[in-house]
Amino acid sequence: MSFSFPFSAIVGQDEMKLALILSTIDPNIGGVLMLGDRGTGKSTVVRSLAALLPPIKAVSLCKYHCDPALSVLCSECEDKKRNGIKLKVDVINTPVVDLPLGSTEDRVVGSIDLEKALSQGVKSFEPGLLAKANRGFLYIDEVNLLEDHLVDLLIDVAASGENVVERDGLSVKHPAKFVLIGSGNPEEGELRPQLLDRYGMSVEVRTPTDVLQRIEIIKRREAFERDREQFIAKWAEQDLEIQKHIVQSKKRLERVEISDELLIKASTLCAHLGADGLRGELTMMRTMRALAAYQGKKHADIQHLKAVAPLALRHRLRRDPLDDTGSSARVERAIEEIIQ
Incomplete structure (x- = not known):
């Protein structure tokens, strides 16, 4: 059971919540950048969204959770099809992956599997965060503080939808299409224009000034901390309605x-x-x-x-x-x- 704060229980911040919902309905919009004051629920709302994202169909045991309905698959799934192996299908949660600020490039793009290399003498690729985020969401908190070499890497992958890794004698290319979500405090630094342009939507997040709204936020957070299971159960029906609404909206989108x-x-x-x-x-x-x-x-x-x-x-x-x-x-x- 997920113990993230319920999406429907978040008080205010309507523009931020709407932007995230719209990016879920149409991932091609290009993701959401949330900039504003500290302690305004930016990370909370992203993790809340993860709990109500509709599940997706994916090729069973695929490291990149390839979509079985698409003709373009990763090299491993293509090899199985070419060899006449039927691809099994699983229903999985939509991936929501955090990219920590201190991540190394190997952790982000993937690297050689040292365990296999040492124990079996085999060069094998260990997928990174970009692989795990494929067909889902990649969330970067304090994105304006991200190191330049990782920014360059994200810009390339976001533009191509593929991650290409060529190092240590390995040459791997795999799908890496994800919705990029970023948050940060602009007082701590600005984003590079190239990355800023990659975000479809931008939200300005401000500390609530209404006293009654502030009190309600505090009460709900206190209730959540006191008994998480009971609080989540209280808002489960509202979250389910939002999830159903997202699914119906995705079906209506092309019309x-x-x-x-x-x-x-x-x-x-x-x-x-x-x-x-x-x-x-x-x-x-x-x-x-x-x-x-x-x-x-x-x-x-x-x-x-x-x-x-x-x-x-x-x-x-x-x-x-x-x-x-x-x-x-x-x-x-x-x-x-x-x-x-």
Whole structure:
């Protein structure tokens, strides 16, 4: 039994929770970056999400939990198919993997299996965190403090969807497609622009100012610490409803339509704000579709655009030395000026 804090019991932080749910509905959005004050539940909400993610089908005993429905498999699964071995299928939990700040490159990408090498004299690959996160979520707390060589590595893998390891006489390539979740306090350092751009959505997390809300957070945390099983059981039904809603939304996703008129407004907004590249438009399109699916709508509309624009654009804006307004305020101001 998972003893993480129930997702539905988290008070406030609605934008952060919505962004994580949308990234679950459509992993192609590109993940979520959560920056803000310490002690605001960023790590808690990610671990809470892990407990209600829908299970997935995977090839039995596969180190990379390959999707049996796809034609592209890892080399080991391909070899089995080529040799006429039927691939068994298991239902597993969606992987949610933590990447600690102090991780070595070998721990992240994988390395030679020393036990087999010493005991059997065989060169065998020991998968790393990227392999374990395939088809799931890779979470990095304090991502803005991540070492540069690991940042470069993550950028390459996130772009290609594959991890290539060539060292110690080994040459291994395996699928590594995951939703990248990061959190941190911007006061402790900024992210490199290349990694920042890889995140689909960005959330600004602030300490609650409402006294009653703060008290409710404290009460729920105290109840959780006092009797975890009872507290989790109390919120189990609500978590199950969210999980069912996510599953239904994923089924509706491809049927949601977005008009050319809405895409023109999204692109006009990006151009007006000077967002770099075209990832802003792509992210807004995917996020609007996911939000409409989550709300049970067949068509995305202007309200969906207004809701997702800050999520998709606030971290893509160039700094204007003549404007000290925060990025969220700039996006909201642009929405008022351009979108009617």
